[in-house]
Amino acid sequence: MSRSLTLGAALTAVFVGAALLSFLWTPGDVQAMDIAGRLQPPNGDNLLGTDHFGRDILSMLMVGARTSIAVALVAVGIGMGAGVPLGLAAAARKGGWLDEIIMRGNDLIFAFPSLVIAILITAVFGPSAVNAIIAIGIFNIPVFARLTRGAALSLWTRDFILAARVAGKSATRISVEHILPNTANLLIVQGTIQFSLGILAEAGLSYVGLGAQPPTPSWGRMLADAQTMVALAPHVAVIPGLAIVLMVLGLNLMGDGLRDWLDPRLKEIRT
Secondary structure: OOOHHHHHHHHHHHHHHHHHHHOOOOOOOOOOOHHHOOOOOOOOOOOEEOOOOEEEEHHHHHHHHHHHHHHHHHHHHHHHHHHHHHHHHOOOHHOHHHHHHHHHHHHHOOOOOOOHHHHHHHHHHOHHHHHHHHHHHHHHHHHHHHHOOOHHHHOOOOHHHHHHHHHHOOOOHHHHHHHHHHHHHHHHHHHHHHHHHHHHHHHHHHHHHOOOOOOOOOOHHHHHHHHHHOOOOHHHHHHHHHHHHHHHHHHHHHHHHHHHHHHHHHHHHHH
């Protein structure tokens, strides 16, 4: 196992563990305000200090990790769940009307970044974590559709696929039984990368007020609330920003390590 995979998995495990622990315990109540103890630096009572409402920042980070991870995970699940079947269908009907419709639909979605999609959705339904999930998930669909289609097209010319077609298997059955298992490695690695991008997207949407709404803690919301107090209490902004950086770094390192571990050609190069 590579060092990048080990380090990435360790960093990711820390934040996932903190998010899971927040369901059972946090050092303080994330909704309890203590104005007298606001903007306290890290100390014995509050290990990471307090924010402008006197709330414990460590507790906010733990619950915020739960929000960010849940939004990114569900959004990636939406993108993969819809994009992979579309990519398989497009590859199986290469050059046909179905392939053309799917790919032009992907181009249309790519023309609108997730932030623009979020603005459109929240303009109709209002800002919330659910709408952020929908926006990020929609943007992930063409990513997985294009990746799956590209990988599947190279497999459709292989001898074992030709043998399956000669055996009388339908295109759908070949896609499920032969194409999908042979693209799983790529999808796992891409899923890890999109997960990290989902964390960033959720933080960005929450920063501009389109993600999780108060009183639900969110890393992006914590940054937005702290931007006017950087000179007075820099830890209020530095700590959630550092959490986002470390979480995204961990996921990217894990994705890079998974790519090296799952790709036999890279194993041969390294050995």
